[in-house]
């Protein structure tokens with residue numbers, strides 16, 4: 404199947420004239436190539452306040468590339484990206500993505516990401532890992548940040564581990580430190596890269612509850628995952644990324660139980676739920 408035979412789901416233009424009602428994440432017709440290899444071929448995606456959206460798809464579909472570009476670790480070649488009313492990239496006259504440095508800096512204050520490998524600082528205590536970016540990047544008052552960090556560690560069941568270093572914690576505990584670190588930045592959007600791949604069933608359930616709580620608090624949550632069962636249970640909406648395009652999008656019931664696209668059916672027949 405060649406890419407041009409796939410039909411990406413279109414998304415209408417929106418007006419940025421007023422901030423009210425804008426999605427927390429707005430991406431329209433995003434493209435990204437590595438050399439000759441076009442990895443993202445016109446991706447449109449929105450995540451609203453209080454909504455959990457999972458991006459699933461086979462290996463090599465472009466999920467990590469999409470997440471890296473959404474979190475400004477890499478850049479799209481073409482397309483439009485906005486976080487609320489902060490327009491990070493727009494199209495120039497030749498339809499290439501034009502990034503605005505000031506908007507990028509603002510957007511970085513609006514999202515957090517929990518990486519699959521956590522990327523905690525090994526020589527910092529748990530508390531310092533959580534407090535570092537709010538103090539260094541956001542220039543917030545250390546006292547206020549410590550209060551917020553301790554509250555988050557308590558909420559995530561880590562209060563007694565505040566003074567340990569990451570290698571003294573289990574994988575699940577380290578992941579919760581990474582979540583506390585992302586949340587301490589007070590983001591409006593939080594992304595998870597393979598949130599549950601290293602977790603046992605109990606921790607997976609805890610993660611499910613936490614993600615739903617964050618959404619209930621009004622956060623927009625974007626999840627990239629291989630785990631169909633988790634995506635089905637936690638998401639309001641699932642997007643299936645296949646060969647650089649979103650070929651199916653809808654509620655978990657629509658996408659998993661009543662897929663329209665033959666490629667979705669084929670993909671689902673190969674994965675466990």
Ligand SMILES: Nc1ncnc2c1ncn2[C@@H]1O[C@H](COP(=O)(O)OP(=O)(O)OP(=O)(O)O)[C@@H](O)[C@H]1O
Nearest residue numbers: 437440442460461462463464465466467468469629
């Ligand atoms: N930095 C890079 N340079 C060149 N090619 C890349 C780079 N990053 C990703 N690719 C290519 O882009 C395509 C999509 O990769 P990506 O990692 O986004 O897929 P994925 O959906 O996350 O896969 P997986 O489920 O295996 O993690 C692959 O063909 C990959 O080889």
Ligand SMILES: [Mg+2]
Nearest residue numbers: 463466467468
């Ligand atoms: Mg990946």
